[in-house]
Amino acid sequence: MSDHTNTYPSLASAGHGLLVRFRYALHHSRLMQIAALCALWQVGEAVVRFAGLPIPGGIVGMALALALLLSGRVSLFSMKRGAEWFLAEMLLFFVPAVLAILEHRELIGLLGLKIMAVILLGTLTVMSVTALTVDLCYRWSMRHAGK
Template sequence: MRLSRSLSALLGKSRLLQAALVVGFWLAGETLVRVLGIPLPGGVIGLALMLVLLATHRLETGSVRRGAEWLLADMLLFFIPVALAVVDHRELLGFTGLKILFVILASTAAVMIATALAVDRCFRWRAAHVRDAIASR
């Protein structure tokens, strides 16, 4: 069942209603997670629901595009608590902050290197087994 033409036209004109629709999908996902006990974030479930509706053309992209762009444009507002924490803890701007930054960068690099090595090893293992299978024919 597609959205009615009048509702679709109203959504197409109002950025606020489109943003509310995106938030509504998030809330629906949260509700499903809590009711069904799904071990995933509600936002992921909600956006998956929206993706299904978009893919099946039950929901038009124009019905959410401007609202989603508006939310993304103002995403910095969602990170204000982090900025306030830095202001409250001035030591993060000094040597302590540099140590924390080093740990974050080093751990990120370690994860990336370990992942690359694991993928490379799996790729070589699979290539060797494919070669053995072809040679045994």
């Protein structure tokens, strides 16, 4: 009897090849990175709806992205260009909010000023806490990099 060697690639190696192609596309395609970030957002939305969490799905999606980055499953380069696009086009995402304000004239008076103050203080607080956290993490990583 002849030795029957499998000349076809196994399912595992085919899956590995698909994963390699996906990672290559993720590293080199801004559109794939944007799609991956949107997919993480949608997964976060699904988790929030399923678990009944009182937080936005985008926050859960960002936590998932952070977990993937910290675990090494996804490299920073795999999300960098997509995230840069979102940051560059951020103003585009505010257009619907501006149009909504124009439809509600009561927001242009004192009530609007109060809301604007809360938004500005909230944004300043978030930016300050984020900067402090990044600075502390950077200092910690520099201290532990030499060990």
